[in-house]
Amino acid sequence: MMKDLGEKTVLVTGAASGIGAALARSFLTAGCKVALADIDEARLRRVTSEFEHARLAARAVRLDVASEASWALALRDVEASFGPIDILCNNAGIGSERQPFGALSAEAWRRVFDINVHGVFNGISAVLPGMLLRGSDAHIVNTASILGHFARPGVGEYVAAKYAVLGLSETLRMELAGTPVGVSVLCPGLVATRIGLPPGEDENPAPVPPTQPQPGARPLGIDASGIGDAVVTAVREGRFYIFTHPEYAALIDRRFGEIGQALASSAPLGPAEDIAYLGQGFSRY
Template structure:
């Protein structure tokens, strides 16, 4: 184990797969106590067992971030179990369909916005309330996307939602900086996950097209995003707040 997140209690949403599950492994390796939150209890239980077998302190709570009471319960569980909440990685997200805007259904828009924006909003409110009771410096990282920085065709609700995550990040960072809470975001490029696997499966050639637009010419592994989030959550960057860090192989740098 390393000490990047030594003695920090970290809540991770969307922790049952993809970047969230990788974050649970990376944060644990970096010395954190982790609380995993997601909707799929079987996956959470399996991952917690895996982490404990490796000597980590870990537990889980079933949580749908679109439900305010669930977000509150996840934070309360963390504080009740470990005495405090030091950090949070608001990672839960939904990709939606790749469809031209004028053909996009209201149901897709509502689902994407509800998970990606209201979910982060719900979590931030309750996390910050708990962190204001914590005398040590606290930190939050929200998972946005390169779609929160630039446009991507045929994904209007997703683009709107991820831009909103950037806005929430900057607003919260500004509002709570003097109270010792840092709020940043990661903006991943194309990353191997169930969401991207679904997109690629339904859109042949999409991965090759996106990779051709990425200077490094490849898809990221979820651990690469988790490592960036771990650094942002740590005490190694105490003067960094309100930033959105692209982890994208140079995609937005063109």
């Protein structure tokens, strides 16, 4: 648990927009020094300069989360000005090509995994060894999605990538139990951000006159601003899962209901001698 966040150094990836910018704002408001990292340098400069004008300890750093070399350069820059990273938010991500399997391009599949999954792994490998070596309180927040808990058709590469982020976060939490490094996984539902919009389009689209919602159309989603504060609270309190709406319980229950039924009706194929072996991580927290 990190009760006192004052003066901590935070690195947020994907901080030039949406959820990342909200995370940066909330950690700055909590008194942290925040490195805003993003591949979109123009937008990054704009967002960071707003914080600098408010005399907050913000610093922009160019980072392509998919590149290990870019992580090395970014860390050198941040550590030289703000010191070692205490809180890492692996948040950068891209949306789906929105094609069903069969029409989905291999390039879209690879791109989503390069950024949404390998980007998170690269961040952990770059920052975690230093955190463990220093031995002071630290925290890693990975942005998954509610689509890491159940699937939706038409966005398969995104769903698969977010299940991966959830799985790696759950493993990381078990491995780091008993160390001073906490772990959280952020699982938002729809948030009104630039994700999926063409480059250059703004995250604050002009207000549209109210119309009848089209059945099956993508709703706009909630404002990102509340998510930053929810993450700051979760880091302070050492909470692992961070959700944005209790209503998703109905969909998660539906999935686990089917899994529960399938388990209950499965014929044992041999003695389950591996229960304690496979389940050993649960006793760690």
